């Protein structure tokens with residue numbers, strides 16, 4: 514604890530930073546699973562019966578068998594097996610008419626399905642169903658820092674572990690779901706991790722999103738809403754990172770995982786190091802007002818992984834002036850909601866496609882372990898669930914002394 518103590522003076526900064534000595538060894542009470550009830554996974558909309566599609570395709574000269582539909586978040590996939598000798602091109606040609614006859618919103622062929630003698634036919638549903646966080650929770654239990662991405666078109670839940678990512682960029686035009694995504698990321702840790710496992714530094718120059726988390730023990734510092742405080746907080750975090758490195762290397766370890774297992778073997782009575790996630794909701798606002806934020810952000814992005822410090826950077830404007838080469842090179846995980854053009858999509862994902870995404874929550878994700886941009890519908894976390902989580906944790910903050 515010596516090193517943390519030696520920087521304590523610096524943390525006695527006006528905005529108030531947690532006294533690290535107090536964070537440890539508290540018998541945290543985790544939120545009960547029933548906290549999610551009332552937020553139960555929504556069922557998917559009723560889908561077109563396969564027989565109806567089969568009959569209509571036959572009428573248009575495409576005899577076939579249609580398998581059980583696979584419901585995804587915004588579309589349903591049907592496996593169509595031709596029973597006569599017909600060309601796949603015929604299907605492409607007749608589908609718009611079939612759609613018209615059945616009154617369907619978007620119907621398209623996905624081509625031959627790999628490994629099957631069948632063609633995929635996708636039918637979009639009229640409205641986007643809401644994915645609840647409960648539908649994602651079980652897929653994230655093993656993650657050190659759980660990040661729910663969403664439900665894929667094949668109906669499978671997709672999540673990543675930010676501890677492995679190790680930094681994430683979240684881009685998308687206004688109203689496409691970035692803040693909801695970031696709130697669901699925070700909520701997942703409030704649900705599954707205690708403050709000795711994960712803590713946050715929340716930076717929000719728009720001053721709207723993060724104030725609701727004030728006073729919970731998962732905050733390493735108070736919510737930061739001023740540009741100048743943000744620059745200062747980032748430089749404090751740089752020092753925090755360097756001090757962690759000193760502490761880790763002092764005992765001959767090279768990263769947080771090694772260090773914590775060194776402690777677990779009973780080598781020292783120092784407290785375990787937790788994971789710290791620095792979230793900047795609107796990075797463009799910050800970097801446009803004060804260019805000085807780039808330097809600490811880049812340094813943290815380059816080095817912080819081994820110290821257990823992770824970055825989540827949100828931005829409405831995925832332009833190179835904001836998402837600079839240096840930042841991009843060091844932030845391997847990317848989520849893009851809809852963006853205005855394929856150029857923007859390339860800035861975020863290094864490929865086009867995000868310009869064609871649909872309504873709020875529709876996203877493409879790429880990152881370690883996800884090599885090709887993958888589509889998903891992000892969960893919707895309503896303020897009610899966030900309030901229940903905050904109400905659960907806030908009383909436990911009374912043990913702590915952040916405002917010293």
Ligand SMILES: Nc1ncnc2c1ncn2[C@@H]1O[C@H](COP(=O)(O)OP(=O)(O)OP(=O)(O)O)[C@@H](O)[C@H]1O
Nearest residue numbers: 686687688689690691692693829873874891892893
């Ligand atoms: N995953 C989702 N599922 C359903 N609806 C969503 C989802 N995400 C966002 N929405 C809807 O879209 C609205 C806007 O989302 P959000 O505030 O996250 O946008 P944003 O990208 O942060 O916009 P801005 O850049 O203006 O801050 C939400 O209030 C909600 O109604």
Ligand SMILES: [Mg+2]
Nearest residue numbers: 691692693794
């Ligand atoms: Mg927002």
